Amino acid sequence: MPELPEVETIRLKLWPLLVGRRIVRARVLRKDIVGFPAARGFESGVAGRTITELRRRGKYLIVGLDRGGELVFHLRLSGHLAVVDRDRKVEYERARFELTGDKALSFAEPRALGRVYLVQASRYPKALAGMLKMGLEPIHDDFDAAYLHDRLRGRTASVKSLLLDQRVACGVGNIYSDEALFRAGIRPLRRAGSLEKAEVVRLARVLAEVLRDGIKWCGTTMGDGRYRLPDGGTGSFQKRLAVFGREGERCQRRGCAGEIRRQKLGGRSTHFCPVCQR
DNA sequence: CTTGTGTCCTGTAGGC
């Protein structure tokens, strides 16, 4: 479930715990969690490296290492990162990075869909090709109406499916796309090319806005509790969701009597208000 | 190129 706001929250919280520390040893507990290189080369390649910075690109968390290395994580749906005491056992742990100072960075992932890669910066393997094709960060200034209009123009796919396309708006997932479309007053199933200029202007603005709000509230922890902060705490943006997970509830917009509907779109649930979204 | 569908993966919720 981690989308841009959740990954950014994890990045900010992990920074003081990781930067400047050295990875003494890496242990892969489940081989298929390593996307590149093969597990043994991964372990030896990580050992001895010092963590220099933490970056984020879309939903990827990038742990910068000395000598130009990068440890790239994708948490997919249920991945979790935490800094724990060296002797602490972690449920569903798939990889562990022992650090100087009796701590360890633990990568847990119950569904085993998440991945970690060890790469040399700017030399990304095929498994990470998607990272090179990624679109602009919606929370950066260059993501404006002109850019979004250019990406949506002439497209017949639904506007929601294009918001989920990382080549269009990286870091956006199911929750924040629904929330952004609600704030923009646009139905998720609208054909992207049918949006009027004013709607695209609104959408570009509220997409950045909802993602920044998500960061401000440390992300969205739904009832399943899958997304957690590195210290085990929860985010609080779920309290501020307008449509996601609110099927059957009344629309929150002042004076609107609409009832939130849920509908399938390309295999995933989509939430909207049939009254204020057109 | 574009669009839609199936697959991966496993814990959990719901039906009977």
Add this chain to the structure above:
DNA sequence: TGCCTACAGGACACAA
């Protein structure tokens, strides 16, 4: 109570 199926969903492979 217990078994079984459907579902959750991000990214990618693949078909049309």
